[in-house]
């Protein structure tokens with residue numbers, strides 16, 4: 001018997017599209033399946049002002065192939081110099097849907113991020129007042145803290161104090177990777193949401209390190225122990241409204257991934273829906289996939305759900321390109337390491 005699954009069209013609540021030739025190459029991979037995405041602002045230089053977000057949005061729409069429908073939901077990169085009035089105006093115009101907090105030095109292109117939270121208190125208070133969410137890359141950057149502990153330490157030493165200072169602020173814990181992250185998100189009340197990536201539901205740290213180093217599984221936050229992956233699976237497939245999909249699909253050309261100092265990021269735009277159907281089926285939760293990909297995110301962001309639908313079918317082993325050949329260079333598509341039988345109907 002053929003199994004099919006029709007869902008409201010999904011959205012991606014955390015996506016890196018880059019710019020120029022890379023944007024051109026990877027945008028169709030997302031737009032093929034997703035109606036909207038929260039677009040990360042960590043370009044070089046970062047998207048800091050409303051004017052920069054507007055110009056970036058226009059570049060994204062210009063790169064969209066004819067006949068594809070896709071709405072980029074723009075974000076601003078929070079710096080210690082961010083102007084609260086500019087943020088408020090960009091939100092009031094409908095352009096900007098969130099502000100992104102990168103602790104300085106936490107990840108790709110984050111050196112302009114926040115060091116001294118006192119300097120952003122005014123902006124955060126304004127965001128709380130107008131209901132604009134803060135998307136948080138939740139890792140400390142202190143050299144003394146082990147990379148596998150950086151999320152849990154961030155929650156205790158940065159995120160929780162910040163949320164106590166500004167309880168009205170809506171916060172999304174981006175790409176949570178630990179059971180501590182899941183537990184904190186669960187207890188956080190209605191103003192707290194959390195995104196979970198595709199790859200963190202599939203790999204643990206062994207995938208990166210056992211049998212030779214696998215640079216295409218390296219991302220930030222880095223995948224943790226198996227018990228954390230299982231906690232993420234339970235959260236994503238459990239039907240709780242506070243957890244939703246943010247793929248964190250983060251393309252880097254192969255030359256920069258397969259490198260002595262390889263870039264962080266997994267590229268999952270091409271096969272996320274197929275992989276999620278596989279994961280949710282394994283957890284006997286196919287009936288909850290739509291909540292994770294298409295309902296919970298819009299509810300948190302106060303946006304309507306998509307009217308269009310997407311249909312997945314279970315059949316022969318699915319195939320997708322191993323690489324996307326962009327004008328910037330080839331980008332390797334995330335390989336789950338097991339056969340997947342779910343297809344997205346054209």
Ligand code: NCD
Pocket residue numbers: 016042107108137218219220221248250251264265266
């Ligand atoms: C992201 C990137 O490459 O921009 N990399 C990643 O590993 N996720 C940055 C980020 O979201 O941390």
Ligand code: ZN
Pocket residue numbers: 014016040248250
């Ligand atoms: Zn990211």
